[in-house]
Amino acid sequence: NAGVTQTPKFQVLKTGQSMTLQCAQDMNHEYMSWYRQDPGMGLRLIHYSVGAGITDQGEVPNGYNVSRSTTEDFPLRLLSAAPSQTSVYFCASTITGGSYGYTFGSGTRLTVV
């Protein structure tokens, strides 16, 4: 099994550009989420989904959109990139309820200039 796959691994954007970070899992996990990690801030929840067709906001949702059309995929869209969105982004998934912990993708390192 591939687990959780994130693409791209690295990306440089100009301010104002839009892009989509891809996340796919092959473990039939219902629960998927996106985090960003900044120095000294830990991981902060952006958006999450408890199943196909259902999404909700986390702690820092502004500037990001998500959709969940299938169980496998949970893309994160940056609408108009800003330097404040420079960060490392992690996608994670788990069986519904989270009692078993999350499996993380390897991350996307995004720089907005």
Added chain:
Amino acid sequence: RKEVEQDPGPFNVPEGATVAFNCTYSNSASQSFFWYRQDCRKEPKLLMSVYSSGNEDGRFTAQLNRASQYISLLIRDSKLSDSATYLCVVNTGKLIFGQGTTLQVKP
């Protein structure tokens, strides 16, 4: 106040030492608890779940005190390979991460 609080450290210890990390959480309705390990520039990986009765996995022991809303991780006989950041994680219906505690084990 942060939902999950940890001392960021760093904790610098010699090989073979015993080291303990603590974590407090604010949501009394939290459902499950974990310790994750994160190596530099890598994704977090599940180290162990934490149960009220306490649980052990080799050199690692985790404890949960629901009354005090406190979680701990004890590492015995530290190895150089234990050097990493340890993240306290609380499930409130979604996973909330602490800032992490950095451990550096020295020869």
